[in-house]
Amino acid sequence: MKSAPAPKLKEITVCGWQAVSTLFAQHPQEVKRLFFDAQTGKRAGEFSQQLAQHKKVYRQVEPAELEKISNTKLHGGVVAVIDERPVKKVTREVLAEWSRTRAPLLLLDRVSNANNVGAIVRTAAFFGVKAIIVADHPGQALPGDAAFRVAEGGMEFVDFYRVPALPPFCADLKRTYFLVGTSLRGNQLSPDAVRAQGSPKPPALILGNEEKGIAPEVAAQCDRLVKIPGTDSVESLNVSAAAAVMCWEFFGKR
Incomplete structure (x- = not known):
């Protein structure tokens, strides 16, 4: 046969x-x-x-x-x-290597707009973030035509990893990383937050869906929730703009 x-x-x-x-x-x-x-x-x-x-x-x-x-x-x-490039799997060996090298990490929770994903990749590449982790969720946009175009070459320096679900992965990741999520209910982003409250662990940043933000079960796993300060003119930044601010605060000032 x-x-x-x-x-x-x-x-x-x-x-x-x-x-x-x-x-x-x-x-x-x-x-x-x-x-x-x-x-x-x-x-x-x-x-x-x-x-x-x-x-x-x-x-x-x-x-x-x-x-x-x-x-x-x-x-x-x-x-x-x-x-199309296959999305990689997070293995124990990959986790151990990230921890050993204190690799900067970005986690995306159901970011649905491909243009936003591309802009986030461009930011990630600029700040040396080589790994973006997403969940196997139908609402999560993956690298495609639009993302490659908007990333303007950034996709050549960033690998995408997929996990079955973010909450259990975050529970595992926080053993070696300090998880920082963006939330309108979080504390104001400050120099104290940049130091991850004195934690010796490297930070991993979590960005949420464009409309709903980080899921409650993902937020519950965060070591700290932060809000980017601004005026009251608009409620929040676009997720790709928020990614740039967060990456600068946590990775750009190393």
């Missing part, structure tokens, strides 16, 4: 010069096809040569064709096609 063929991997389009050039700099072997308009083609010669050496497709096309390939008008004149 013949074995069933392996399922075909979903393809992702990486758009924009910054994202595509960073992809070629970090993971050129992942590029399956490359498309560009006439203007961008003038500086894409090196990319085309790399693909030609491996007998892969590269082609100059009209902007309308680029829009069709990428399914967006925001393609920036260049589109690379790659296979």
Whole structure:
């Protein structure tokens, strides 16, 4: 009996010069096809040569064709096609390595907007956060076309890890990490919070859903809930903006 063929991997389009050039700099072997308009083609010669050496497709096309390939008008004149990257699993070995190196961590609790995920990845890469943990939840957006585009190359430096559910994972993680969640009910973010109240553990930051915030059962696992101070004009920052503030406070001042 013949074995069933392996399922075909979903393809992702990486758009924009910054994202595509960073992809070629970090993971050129992942590029399956490359498309560009006439203007961008003038500086894409090196990319085309790399693909030609491996007998892969590269082609100059009209902007309308680029829009069709990428399914967006925001393609920036260049589109690379790659296979979807598998989300990694958090093993005991991975946890031990994070703890040993005091790796900065970001946890996303049902962040549903792909553009927000991309912006968070860009922030994470800027501040040296190499791991983002999400739950296996239908409301959680994963890296896709929009996230790659908005991350502007940041996706090449950040790995996504998936756990079955955040509450039990947080209960395990807090043995070696100080968990800090964002909440409108939290204490004002302050220098004292940056020091994690004197805890010797490295901080892990948790950001919640755009509308509902962190789930109560996840918040219950946090060692500290913090609120980013501001005026009363609007209730809160967008989750991607909150990620930037939190990463600066906890990781940018190391």
